[in-house]
Amino acid sequence: MDVKGKVLNKSSTMIQSEEEEDMDLRRGPWTLDEDLALINYIANHGEGRWNSLARSAGLKRTGKSCRLRWLNYLRPDVRRGNITxxxxxxxxxxxxxxxxxxxxxxxxxxxxxxxxxxxxxxxxxxxxxxxxxxxxxxxxxxxxxxxxxxxxxxxxxxxxxxxxxxxxxxxxxxxxxxxxxxxxxxxxxxxxxxxxxxxxxxxxxxxxxxxxxxxxxxxxxxxxxxxxxxxxxxxxxxxxxxxxxxxxxxxxxxxxxxxxxxxxxxxxxxxxxxxxxxxxxxxxxxxxxxxxxxxxxxxxxxxxxxxxxxx
DNA sequence: AAGCGGTGCAACCGCATGACC
DNA sequence: TGGTCATGCGGTTGCACCGCT
Incomplete structure (x- = not known):
């Protein structure tokens, strides 16, 4: 996977949440390191409270993004492969x-x-x-x-x-x-x-x-x-x-x-x-x-x- | 080999909803 | 009761990949 992600900085958009103003947030494809950080954090602390989870896990992502990545891709019970x-x-x-x-x-x-x-x-x-x-x-x-x-x-x-x-x-x-x-x-x-x-x-x-x-x-x-x-x-x-x-x-x-x-x-x-x-x-x-x-x-x-x- | 268009999928966006204060 | 925040949902977008020329 291409791991290049965009950095969403203050000048990139006029509409930003307070959270986004506090720190530069990454967008785009997730890197392996990000995936591992998210997996490890959830393994130790569980899901939920996604915004604080993102911060605590050291991820420069929105809580939404973390939730989506986990639910749609990283979750262990996600079924891969073709639709039967x-x-x-x-x-x-x-x-x-x-x-x-x-x-x-x-x-x-x-x-x-x-x-x-x-x-x-x-x-x-x-x-x-x-x-x-x-x-x-x-x-x-x-x-x-x-x-x-x-x-x-x-x-x-x-x-x-x-x-x-x-x-x-x-x-x-x-x-x-x-x-x-x-x-x-x-x-x-x-x-x-x-x-x-x-x-x-x-x-x-x-x-x-x-x-x-x-x-x-x-x-x-x-x-x-x-x-x-x-x-x-x-x-x-x-x-x-x-x-x-x-x-x-x-x-x-x-x-x-x-x-x-x-x-x-x-x-x-x-x-x-x-x-x-x-x-x-x-x-x-x-x-x-x-x-x-x-x-x-x-x-x-x-x-x-x-x-x-x-x- | 390079260019191009189509396809599939991961990720984002905006809105709705519900919980909490 | 209204405001805020977290979460969930459906629609949309962006891009990597693949096949064709």
Missing amino acids: LEEQLLILELHARWGNRWSKIAQYLPGRTDNEIKNYWRTRVQKHAKQLKCDVNSKQFKDAMRYLWMPRLMERIQAAATATAATTTTDSSTLSITPNVMTTNNNNNNFEVHSGGNMMLSPTIMNNNFGCSQIKQSYTPENSSTGTSSDSFGTHVSDLTHDYYSVPNLDYYQQAHQVNYIDCITSPSGLFSPEMDFQTMEPNTQWIQNGDISNNLWSFENMLQQLNDNM
């Missing part, structure tokens, strides 16, 4: 529900920061909206996400899970969601996480967006010895979405009743069914642990082709 398919799907889903509430969304992606999710959205999702020549907040794009993008993500996730299951048929760390979790909603406790498992999906996603019984049944109960089902989720999604793709326009909602699969997904009033309650989900639950290193959502060329075909 599961995370992509979850981001799409949560964004559909909450909009640009990045910190709220980040609560459900352990180790991911709001900044990272925001960057992901702006650089990837908005880029795809641009490719589609529509606004990211437009109904067209939202529908494209809901009915094309997310199902495809599900398909890929399932394919990956199936591949994993094939190589580790007796491995309890594969995707595991208990049947009752998938089919009931008892006191909003409608999902379950198996701590030792390689949790790939939010059951709420399964229950609500893709809650077709066939799809539900395709998931392997934790205690099942079979590990696989004849009803592959990927097959179902693929088959059903294939039918849907053939609908010759983009008025998805009007078409929805014609396609069984769509009935399973949502209504125009919202992406989630009433029983869905993310508020009851515990933030930072480790239900996304691994996942592949996918850096692409899926082929947008395919999606563009499908959309163009339907126009």
